[in-house]
Each structure stands twice: as C-alpha cells, then as structure tokens.
Amino acid sequence: MTEPDKGVTVAQEVKPPYGTILQELEAGMVVPFLGAAASRVGCVGNAPGTLPSGRSLSEALALDARFPAQDAADNWDLAKVSSYYVDGSSRSALRRKLRDVFASGSYKPNSLHRLLASVSRTLLIVTTNYDTLLEEAFKDAGKDFDVIVYPADNREYANALLWWKHGATEPVKLKSNDFDEEDLGKTTTIYKLHGSVRPHTDKWDNFVITEEDYIRFLSRMNQAVPGAFRKYFSTRFFLFLGYGLNDWNLRVLLREVGASEAVSWAILHQPSPFETVLWNRRKVTLFNVTLEEFVAEMEAELQRKHGKTGP
Secondary structure, eight states: OOOOOTTSOEESSSOOOHHHHHHHHHTTOEEEEEOGGGGGTTOOTTOTTSOOOHHHHHHHHHHHHTOOOSSGGGGGOHHHHHHHHHHHSOHHHHHHHHHHHHTSSOOOOOHHHHHHHHHOSSOEEEEOOOOOHHHHHHHHHTOOEEEEEOOTTOGGGTTEEEEEOTTOSSOEEEEGGGOOGGGTTSSEEEEETTEEEETTEEEEEEEOOSHHHHHHHHHTHHHHSOHHHHHHHTTSEEEEESOOSOSHHHHHHHHHHOOOSSOEEEEOSSOOHHHHHHHHHTTEEEEOOOHHHHHHHHHHHHHHHHSOOOO
C-alpha cells in the first residue's frame, strides 16, 4: 500500500473544526470567500429553479454563438467562449444574456446563504459570483448589509469602488485609496470582486468573465483589493467555500488577496491532487467534504451551542 504524502495538508479523515469556525464567524473574525459552487448548494444537475453551473452557462453561450469547438470540452471554457461571444456580437449583447440568467428572479438563496445570514453580525464576505442570492438571504433574515462592487466592466468607474450602503438605491463612488478600514466591521459587507447584477436596473451591471476581462482585472489588482481590505484581511481567518483552483485566474486572485497569519480553511469535495498541492502551498487546510455536509454540520453546531435550528 502506498503511503500518503505527509507533506500535503488534506484533512480527508479529519473533520473541519465546526465549533471554532462558528465561534469566529459570530465574532466577525472570519472572511468567507464564496466561489461558484457556493451558489449551487443543494442543486442537482440543471433541474428547474437552479442556477446554472459555469459549465452549463458556457455551453449555452457556445450554442448561441456557434462556438467552433473541436470537442465538447472546448465548450466548457467560459472565459474563452465569452470572448468569442463578444467578438461575434457585442459586449452589450453578452451583458443582456448574463442579466437574463442572473437577474431573472427564478432562483432562491440556498442553505449556505441562509447560514451566513443567520450567523453574521459584522462579517466581510467576499464573492466572485454575479448573482444576488446572498443579498436576498440577508434581506429574508432582516439583517443589515452593505454591498461593494469592483466595476471592472465599467470603464468610467474602473478605478473606483461602488458602495451601496444598506437600503441605498444608488452607490457611493470612491477611489480605492479613499476607502477607510474603519468603515469595515460596522455592518456586514458583501464585497463582489468580479461584478454583479442589480435586481431592478441594468445600469450598474458588471461582469469579469471574458479572457480580456480577467487580464484587465488582474492588472488592476491594487484598485480591486484596496489597502484597507488587505489590512483587514491580515487579522482574520479565511474560509474558502466552493473554490476549485483549476482556473489560473482564481489562483492569481487568491495569491494577490493575501492570507492572514492565522490558519485558513477550504471546503472542497474530492479535490484533485493538483488542487490539493496548491491549497497546501497557500497554507490552507483543505477538508474533503461537500458544501451540503458543511452546512448541515454547522447547523447542528448552532443547535448544540444555542439550542436553535439552522436558518
């Protein structure tokens, strides 16, 4: 029998420290990072009422644009397919297509969104997702929250941040270096790094999705992740939910964000050996459990600690 690689930190048999994670979430000392899989917790395939996976979205765009794929796997490269879609039509056409998907009102917050809304008091939550399911979960829970979007897809505001304070219909526009660390920690803040739709207007829709978008976004990383955020990050735990590291742009993003000196955790079901090594190099303890299992265990921990059921 082959001995396991003792240099790789993958807790396949050890469970996540659910009690510690809950304690630090409630204290505002954890920064959850939500990847694409976080918006599909509980989803089975492409059943009606479920947000499409990145692969499904890419396949839909490829079909519309008649993407010249040599094999089926070519249709799964969302950045490349999106670039081709724009080249064959326009950026506005792609925005309308994405808005039809992410602002349709057909999807509901899942158990992970509701869990974060339930435990949050003054969290900073970072997400690369375009949908507004997390925001809807906070509204449903009656919790105050601000939304900050880095508008990389909007040339007029590309070097600024758009900050919707709780209940505001229009954002405050400010330069990255004008953002004060003292503004963080007063209420929960949802920080949308790759853009977002807005439920009632397309005026502020932004998407980092094409190959060119990612290159431009990463070249402006100092504006996208201002110094105030980096300082805030330096004293917090990181909790990565729904992130694989197969995409190069995510690897660069997570490296540039910079982890704190504290232990960080990642929840990823059946990681590849490649992903395992990369998480380990980032000093992140990786737990091989599903997000569904993670949420169920956290809800059980809430019951144990507070005598109440999950959201």
